[in-house]
Amino acid sequence: MDRKTINDSDAAIEILSPAEQRVPLVFSSPHSGRAYPATFLAASKLDAQAIRRSEDAFVDELFAQTPHLGAPLLKALFPRAFVDPNREPYELDPAMFIEPLPPFVNKRSPRIAAGLGTIARVVASGAEIYSGKLTFAEACERIERFYQPYHEALEDLINQTRVRFGTCILIDCHSMPSIGGPMENDAGRRRQVDFILGDARGRACSSSLTALVEETLREMGYTVVRNAPYSGGFITRNYGQPETGVHALQIEINRSLYMDESRIERTEGLVEVAENMSLLTRRLAALKPAALVA
DSSP: OOOEEEOTTSOSEEEEOOSSOOSSEEEEETTOOOEEEHHHHHHBOSOTTGGGTTOOTTHHHHTTTGGGGTOOEEEESSOTTTOOTTSOTTBOOGGGBSSOOOTTSBOOOHHHHTTOSSSOSBOTTSOBOBSSOBOHHHHHHHIIIIIHHHHHHHHHHHHHHHHHHSOEEEEEEEEEOSBBOTTSTTBTOBOOOSEEEESTTTTSSOHHHHHHHHHHHHHTTOOEEESSSOOOOHHHHHHOBGGGTEEEEEEEEEGGGTEETTTTEEOTHHHHHHHHHHHHHHHHHTOOGGGOOO
16 A cells, blocks of 8 residues: 555655756656545545545656656645646635635536546545535645645746756656546446547647657557547646647556556556656657647
């Protein structure tokens, strides 16, 4: 069991930085955190295993070699079920809270309808997280102490990279269940795809970047599709601005390739996937900025 508990004063993020950044790449792992605040666990009605169903477990390990290849890796230490950095900062379900939410809160979105707002109502299996309602003050504290530090760090890494190299390629790293979840179009069906690339349907990055990643993964023997059912979350849509030199691509990896999903444990496949992600990083590092065209 890799789940940990944290105190409110513990760090929200970790940046694995190279001794010197040598390539215009930044890697982000917003959903692999597995340090659970004790107060959050006490407020949940889920057991120690069920609460982890929303984790992109071990994704940070799949990309752990990127600093050795000259690129930083930012990872959340807190879990997605606690607060989700791949949502708008205030994308909240009013039904989860004791009091009315202020006007600036986004109260209606497909993510909220699915129970997966900035403060999630359910885990990926569809199980309800909380035994009671929350206060808006609790949501604000999570956003200020965990969500915001993640985005402040990510913005800094992107800006520093763009200043140094003239461009930045952001790879947002995720995993997906091998069987469609209850709130997805393929609910209950086994997925026949290994990787899904999300570029906000061509808006978040150069088409040549998406094509390069797709080609590289196919050469490795993987099945790959684009933008269905995942076209990119808030991080991809918010930071991917090709016209300013920032290209963002979301990568979803089928969990069955590297982990036992029922027990949330690594399998022997993790080593192979991690090696292939290192090869992909090398391929991206060799990409010339002039090639990043529509």
